[in-house]
Amino acid sequence: MPFVVYADLEAVNPAVRGAETNYAASGSRTVEKQLPCSCGMTLLGADGNIVDTYIYHGIDCIQKLLDKLRIWTKACRCLKQMYRVLRMKPKEKHRMLVNAAHCCICGSEFSKDQQSVSDQPVVHHCHVTGKVYGVAHSQCNAKVRTQAFLPVVFHNLSRV
Numbered sequence: 795m796p797f798v799v800y801a802d803l804e805a806v807n808p809a810v811r812g813a814e815t816n817y818a819a820s821g822s823r824t825v826e827k828q829l830p831c832s833c834g835m836t837l838l839g840a841d842g843n844i845v846d847t848y849i850y851h852g853i854d855c856i857q858k859l860l861d862k863l864r865i866w867t868k869a870c871r872c873l874k875q876m877y878r879v880l881r882m883k884p885k886e887k888h889r890m891l892v893n894a895a896h897c898c899i900c901g902s903e904f905s906k907d908q909q910s911v912s913d914q915p916v917v918h919h920c921h922v923t924g925k926v927y928g929v930a931h932s933q934c935n936a937k938v939r940t941q942a943f944l945p946v947v948f949h950n951l952s953r954v
């Protein structure tokens with residue numbers, strides 16, 4: 795899916811009272827908890843522009859964030875299908891297919907001999923924006939599929 799979400803959570807750190815150090819288990823002790831209190835995220839579209847922004851303050855911010863991500867995921871799936879069918883005049887499409895010499899994906903020349911279905915030239919286009927990229931082998935076009943998930947990049951949510 796040519797969309798991406800950038801997200802962040804904020805937390806408050808209330809002190810933990812009465813926590814004793816257990817030296818048999820560890821030399822450290824818990825002095826404060828970290829409680830999520832707000833979230834913010836932005837959905838960017840295929841063109842890099844902001845599609846939507848979401849900010850929420852409250853102790854249920856994680857649930858609200860997940861709810862909003864589900865809504866955005868469904869919306870992005872719908873947008874992804876908007877230009878699934880190529881919107882091009884038949885004459886224009888025919889002219890493009892006849893004049894193409896090289897596959898715009900793999901770069902190899904189109905065979906003038908008997909072509910298998912996978913070697914047939916097709917118009918390669920973006921299913922989100924409708925933008926035409928060029929002519930490609932049917933097989934090459936099928937391999938260049940957009941991802942079927944919505945990537946979410948979280949601030950400080952990675953393993954090192």
Ligand SMILES: [Zn+2]
Pocket residue numbers: 897898899900901902930931934
């Ligand atoms: Zn190709």
